[in-house]
Amino acid sequence: MLISILNKFGKRLKELRTQQGLTQEQFARKCGLHKNYIGMVERGERNPSLINIEIIAKGLGISISELMKI
Template structure:
């Protein structure tokens, strides 16, 4: 997720705003400190203009 965010030139704060999530939540997900829910995976994928499948392929 971090790589995709950086490819798009977004800060954690900008991605969080686009996804409707809190900035600290994005950071915790990127550092693998918190598990992301399926609902929030969909929000992040939409904010990154990707499909859920594309995002998950990048995570695995």
């Protein structure tokens, strides 16, 4: 179950990031996170903390609830 939700979240993040025309590196820089971390989240390899979920949502300019529509 956990792996499934991580994959869904990662897919959602990648979808939203690419809609904004941002590379992983550009988005990571915008959020103050490492590009490898963003890649790992998008592939479902990392379980982002609540703090990082908030940072990611702000980086996308959306609410956490919008980000979590998986």
